[in-house]
Amino acid sequence: MSEQDDAKKLAGEASVEHIEDGMTIGLGSGSTVYWMIRKIGECVQDGLEVKGIPSSRQTKEWANKFGVPLTDFAHVQKLDIAIDGADEVDPQWNLIKGGGGALVREKIIAAAARKFVVIVDESKLVTRLGAFKLPVEILPFGWETTAGRIAELGGETVLRLVGDDVFVSDNGNYIVDCRFGGIDDPETLHQQLKQLTGVVETGLFTEMVDEVIAGYKDQAKPVSKD
Numbered sequence: 001m002s003e004q005d006d007a008k009k010l011a012g013e014a015s016v017e018h019i020e021d022g023m024t025i026g027l028g029s030g031s032t033v034y035w036m037i038r039k040i041g042e043c044v045q046d047g048l049e050v051k052g053i054p055s056s057r058q059t060k061e062w063a064n065k066f067g068v069p070l071t072d073f074a075h076v077q078k079l080d081i082a083i084d085g086a087d088e089v090d091p092q093w094n095l096i097k098g099g100g101g102a103l104v105r106e107k108i109i110a111a112a113a114r115k116f117v118v119i120v121d122e123s124k125l126v127t128r129l130g131a132f133k134l135p136v137e138i139l140p141f142g143w144e145t146t147a148g149r150i151a152e153l154g155g156e157t158v159l160r161l162v163g164d165d166v167f168v169s170d171n172g173n174y175i176v177d178c179r180f181g182g183i184d185d186p187e188t189l190h191q192q193l194k195q196l197t198g199v200v201e202t203g204l205f206t207e208m209v210d211e212v213i214a215g216y217k218d219q220a221k222p223v224s225k226d
């Protein structure tokens with residue numbers, strides 16, 4: 001495994017210390033979350049009783065593989081905790097998410113959780129958001145005009161592809177990856193984007209995070225907030 005993978009594993013596994021018997025857990029998405037799900041599976045084998053709501057098809061597959069029991073929002077509307085990765089974390093704990101295309105369900109899950117814990121390797125900690133292109137999920141109908149109005153806000157937009165095909169999210173939508181340069185005011189940009197008809201959700205997560213755990217090559221530790 002690379003040093004970055006070691007760091008993801010350490011952060012993912014450390015987050016499981018926040019999980020207690022009887023909890024309902026929002027399960028995020030991505031390669032760091034993989035290690036968290038694997039560890040929860042081990043704890044379940046040892047008798048931990050929890051239920052998770054997955055934020056993506058991939059996460060659901062991993063939960064099934066590792067024996068993590070699942071539930072859904074028809075049965076539980078509030079989650080005790082949500083644990084998820086991120087593509088960038090700034091010193092105020094604002095996030096860019098959605099590199100894997102799961103941002104809408106991830107945000108619904110984070111918003112439903114009493115506590116939202118973010119797990120990243122140290123490479124995701126940045127002084128200012130925006131080097132990573134901001135994923136914005138948009139409706140397929142009229143995506144060209146929606147992308148054009150996003151561009152009018154100052155963002156260079158690229159429709160996400162998988163090979164030669166358009167990437168389609170678990171919700172049946174498209175994603176445009178937007179370069180805004182450094183993002184000084186994430187909340188304002190998020191609000192401006194959300195106001196555009198055709199925009200479903202943005203990958204900017206502001207004022208949502210309760211704790212950040214960063215993984216390094218040989219340890220994981222909490223990140224303090226500025």
Ligand SMILES: O=C[C@H](O)[C@H](O)[C@H](O)COP(=O)(O)O
Nearest residue numbers: 030031032098099100101102
């Ligand atoms: O849509 C994907 C999610 O927002 C992921 O949590 C994010 O991309 C981080 O993924 P990873 O842990 O694989 O870097």
